[in-house]
Amino acid sequence: MPPSPDTGPFATVGEAAISVLLTSDADAKADLAQKVGAAWADGALRFAFGDAPPADRPARPDRPELRLPRDMPRRRAGGEKGRFALLHSLAHIELNAIDLAFDMVARFGPDQPREFTSDWIKVGSEEGKHFNLLNDRLKALAGTYGDLPAHDGLWDAAFATRHDLLARLAVVPMVLEARGLDVTPPMIDKLVRAGDEASAEILGIIYEDEKDHVAAGSRWFASEIAAQKLDATATFHELVRRYFKGDLKRPFNDAARTAAGLSAGLYEPLADTPKSS
Numbered sequence: 336m337p338p339s340p341d342t343g344p345f346a347t348v349g350e351a352a353i354s355v356l357l358t359s360d361a362d363a364k365a366d367l368a369q370k371v372g373a374a375w376a377d378g379a380l381r382f383a384f385g386d387a388p389p390a391d392r393p394a395r396p397d398r399p400e401l402r403l404p405r406d407m408p409r410r411r412a413g414g415e416k417g418r419f420a421l422l423h424s425l426a427h428i429e430l431n432a433i434d435l436a437f438d439m440v441a442r443f444g445p446d447q448p449r450e451f452t453s454d455w456i457k458v459g460s461e462e463g464k465h466f467n468l469l470n471d472r473l474k475a476l477a478g479t480y481g482d483l484p485a486h487d488g489l490w491d492a493a494f495a496t497r498h499d500l501l502a503r504l505a506v507v508p509m510v511l512e513a514r515g516l517d518v519t520p521p522m523i524d525k526l527v528r529a530g531d532e533a534s535a536e537i538l539g540i541i542y543e544d545e546k547d548h549v550a551a552g553s554r555w556f557a558s559e560i561a562a563q564k565l566d567a568t569a570t571f572h573e574l575v576r577r578y579f580k581g582d583l584k585r586p587f588n589d590a591a592r593t594a595a596g597l598s599a600g601l602y603e604p605l606a607d608t609p610k611s612s
């Protein structure tokens with residue numbers, strides 16, 4: 336059958352998710368993520384998956400150069416150069432987030448209800464939108480994604496949890512994306528103070544969407560905990576301690592976390608010790 340211009344060349348949601356993961360060019364990956372999101376929302380993709388799980392690592396562009404965290408240049412505090420570096424590192428996180436969402440669908444979707452796929456396709460599509468917003472802003476600042484070295488190792492948590500849905504949900508949406516809820520509002524304030532309203536506005540859009548991503552993580556964690564008849568808090572603590580290196584960092588955005596289904600009893604015991612004043 337010839338590919339339809341409206342739905343893309345994919346018949347099933349599994350095929351479509353895998354093809355996002357296999358797209359190496361960053362702009363093409365972000366665009367395809369949003370197209371697959373729209374096709375799924377339109378009912379243009381069948382709820383079916385192939386037999387093989389996705390590859391251990393998704394395809395990535397040649398640039399940026401990936402470096403170990405310890406070899407990354409220190410980010411400057413202010414100025415346009417510093418803001419470019421900040422937005423570049425956020426774009427890198429969003430590109431990774433596209434793959435995390437579509438890997439969630441392709442890897443764990445076959446064993447979950449259809450709504451699981453719907454939730455993570457929507458997340459992946461929004462991550463594609465976030466990447467585009469940030470990369471458009473980088474271009475307005477006279478550069479592009481790929482111009483600076485980027486953090487290697489963002490996929491490590493995904494790789495380590497590739498056989499365990501509860502571990503994946505605990506570490507990715509409920510720890511890493513929840514961290515975004517803590518750090519984004521202060522970043523927005525900083526950008527506004529620097530007079531960069533355009534970048535602040537983009538981070539505002541991302542912040543609102545990310546609340547839903549964390550909430551989806553909490554919801555599916557609770558559902559799987561119930562299915563396996565486990566204790567939510569004890570299991571969360573055990574999985575985060577096993578798969579997430581280091582302590583969770585204060586200060587927490589308690590209001591946004593609670594609204595996204597994360598109780599303080601889940602994350603507080605995993606936090607670093609508060610600084611004495």
Ligand SMILES: [Fe+2]
Binds near residue numbers: 429462
């Ligand atoms: Fe995002």
Ligand SMILES: [Fe+2]
Binds near residue numbers: 544
């Ligand atoms: Fe997200």
